Amino acid sequence: MAAGLSAEIYLCFKTCTDRGFKDQITRSGLSIPSNIAEGLERNSDKESSRFLDIALGSAAELKTQIYIGMNRGKVWVDTIESISRMINGLKRSIHKKTDDRRLTTDDRKPEVSHA
Numbered sequence: 001m002a003a004g005l006s007a008e009i010y011l012c013f014k015t016c017t018d019r020g021f022k023d024q025i026t027r028s029g030l031s032i033p034s035n036i037a038e039g040l041e042r043n044s045d046k047e048s049s050r051f052l053d054i055a056l057g058s059a060a061e062l063k064t065q066i067y068i069g070m071n072r073g074k075v076w077v078d079t080i081e082s083i084s085r086m087i088n089g090l091k092r093s094i095h096k097k098t099d100d101r102r103l104t105t106d107d108r109k110p111e112v113s114h115a
Contacts, residue, residue, distance in 0.1 A: 002033035002055075002083045009062075025065045031058035032083060036090070045098040052091050059084045 009029040016022040032055050039051025063080045 005079050006030050006033055021069055028058045028062040045094045048094050049091055052087050056084055056087050
């Protein structure tokens with residue numbers, strides 16, 4: 001979904017003459033799926049979560065740019081909000097996995113005998 005939105009934005013702005021706006025909006029649009037992908041490939045949950053936070057920031061940036069610069073922004077804003085919900089779901093899943101791992105690790109600690 002995020003990659004599809006990014007491709008649609010790129011195609012829509014292909015002929016845009018406002019290069020500054022075009023560069024900014026396509027850059028933030030590309031940043032969302034790129035940071036999701038990079039985060040999911042990281043070795044630690046903390047790193048994964050950090051990249052998902054960056055993707056959320058890029059989604060907020062893109063939503064703002066669409067509000068500022070486009071009449072048909074409502075369609076894309078709804079898509080961005082859906083992507084943001086998905087990213088938050090990924091983050092919750094990572095945090096739950098981390099919490100579950102912590103509980104499992106705590107359960108494995110050897111009991112200390114006080115005899």
